[in-house]
Each structure stands twice: as C-alpha cells, then as structure tokens.
Amino acid sequence: MRFTICPFMLILIGLTLLSSTQVGAGVTPLTAGECANMQADGVITSVNPVSCKRLCRVNFQYINFEGATAVGNIVVLDAVADQTEAIFTALFERRFPIHQSVAMENYQGNDEAAMMDNNTSAFNGRRMTEGSSWSKHAYGVAIDINPLQNPYISFSDDGHAKVLPAASAQAYVNRNDLRSNKDTRTGMVESVVEIFARHGFITWGGEWDSPIDYQHFEIGSGEFIQGLIKQTPDAARETFKRYAQSYRDCAAYSTETHSVKKRVACVEQVRK
Secondary structure: OOOOOOHHHHHHHHHHHHHOOOOOOEEEEOOHHHHHHHHHOOOOOOOOOOOHHHEEEEEEEEEOOOOOEEEEEEEEEHHHHHHHHHHHHHHHHHOOEOOEOOOHHHHOOOHHHHHHOOEOEOOOOOEOOOOOOEOHHHHOOEEEOOOOOOOEEEEOOOOOEEEEOHHHOOOOOOOOOOOOOOOOOOOOHHHHHHHHHHOOOOEEHHHOOOOEEOOEEEOOOHHHHHHHHHOOHHHHHHHHHHHHHHHHHHHHHOOOOOHHHHHHHHHHHHOO
C-alpha cells in the first residue's frame, strides 16, 4: 500500500518536532565582536585569568515568575558549557522560575547592579565580593541564580550583617519554605541544589558560614580549575564531564537514604 504525505501533514510533523525541543537552547563560542563588547563594557579585561576565546554563551529557555516561557543566556568557560546547558534544561523541565538572565554587559560588569536587578548570570571578570582574589566568576565556572530570592549575606567582626541585594533582607533571609500563615515563596534554590551538583557545580554558597551566598554555585578547587584551563577545550570538556559523572555515580550507588546527607557525602568524595 502506498501512502502520500500532503504538505499540511509535513507542517504538522515539523511543528511536533519543534515543540519537542527547546527552541533557543544551545552552546556557541563567543565571537570576536562579542568579546569586544564585553571588553568595552568592563566585563572582561586583558588581565582576566581566562581569555575570551575560552568562553561560550549558553542560550536556554526558562520559566519566569509569571509562568511564561522566556529565553536567557549566560557566559561560561568552554569546559563547563555542556553541563551548564543541561542544568538549565533540567530547571526548565522542573519549571523552576527564573526572573531573568541577560548579558552582564547590561550592567558594565557591576555585580551589585546585576543583583539589584535580580539577574541570573555566570561569567564576570571581577574580584571576589568584598575581597581581592579573583572570583570563580572570572573563570566562568560559577553561576548566580535569582539574587533577590537567594541573597548574599556577609558579616563584620562585630556581628553586623550585610545583605545583598538589600531588598532581600525582609523577605528571603528566612529560608524556611513552609511557614504558618505565610505564602509559599518560589525561586529559592534549595529545591534544585541537587541539579547543580549532578552537573559538576557541587559547591553551593548557601552552605558556607561567612559569607553565606545562597545564589552561588561553583565547581571544584582552584587547582582543578587551573587544570581545566591548561587543557584543550575538548579535553577540558571531557574532564569536566567525567567529574560530573563521578558525582552521579556516587549518588546512584550510595546506600544513604537522607537526600542531603547523600549529596554532602558525594560532594566530599568527588571534590577536587
């Protein structure tokens, strides 16, 4: 028996295939023009520990706080780009809300301005907040998610706390999600820490003592990062892929039933 597919059926098939993929998702190396724009806007300089040619842009779909689908992008080290794309794919599938994710050029590399605008971001050629060493963001191996819902909190020697962004202080310092007579809050990262860990971003700033950086996820040690930079991009991708897989293997074979204890144990086992 012979079947004929009419043009209308082809259109339907095409739309079905299109709807099954994330439109706008993908990883692309930065162009010379993009690098020039980043330099002009102060996002990267000639002294940055990673050159612009080792950076990639990750485009992804996300669910915003109104429940609509939007498109964002962040810049990361080439070695972690594939795993970063997988993270945002998982967040999209989980329908974890993100306020926005636009290029750091919009803020001329000003981290506090980006936080105040509740912008999700990754690469920024800057020093550590309230420090002099290079931030992991300057290597493109750290991601900040929803800064308003997940603030950065530092403490002075006399015990005074500083909350960034300041608008978070009265709404998101208390991290208990289920509270009597209180509305449920969305966009806090506690529910997705495991997603980041499964893709190699095993360190969460929400577990630090001082500062506490709820928005912040990063990969391994400085030594591990330097090792990635010294490898070719393809070799570095494979190294980081194995790194993420080692965490997933640990979680799969662990007999620990408490999810947080399991994650902490596997982080300690695979951390480099």
